[in-house]
Amino acid sequence: MESNYRNKDRDSKYLRAKERMENIKKFYTSLFFYILFIGFLAALNYYTNEWRYPWFLWAALGWGIGIAFQAAKAFKWNSLLGKDWEERKMKQFMEEEENKDNLWK
Numbered sequence: 001m002e003s004n005y006r007n008k009d010r011d012s013k014y015l016r017a018k019e020r021m022e023n024i025k026k027f028y029t030s031l032f033f034y035i036l037f038i039g040f041l042a043a044l045n046y047y048t049n050e051w052r053y054p055w056f057l058w059a060a061l062g063w064g065i066g067i068a069f070q071a072a073k074a075f076k077w078n079s080l081l082g083k084d085w086e087e088r089k090m091k092q093f094m095e096e097e098e099n100k101d102n103l104w105k
Contacts, residue, residue, distance in 0.1 A: 020074070020076075023070075023073055023074040024074045024075070026070070026074070027067075027070050027071055027073075027074040027075075030066075030067060030070055031067060031071075034063055034064070034067050037063075038056065038059065038060045038063070041056035041059055041060075042056045042060075044056070
């Protein structure tokens with residue numbers, strides 16, 4: 001029975017690690033395309049008006065915000081609302097329910 005629990009725990013850890021690795025890979029892929037595309041837009045902006053009006057910065061800012069959120073998810077910078085937070089809250093609520101049940105017994 002105990003070895004079955006260990007196997008499930010190991011599988012769960014493996015799946016979480018795999019999901020985290022996938023998020024990190026997606027982030028680096030997105031970052032690569034961000035740099036490539038924003039570099040292209042910057043060159044196009046320079047070619048068309050020699051940066052008298054740097055319009056490519058609007059695209060860089062908008063897409064950069066998305067990249068920042070993706071990095072926060074991949075590297076778990078947002079611990080307030082991440083999966084760990086969900087698990088902690090679920091555990092807390094279950095313990096509260098269990099304590100409530102024990103009071104009435």
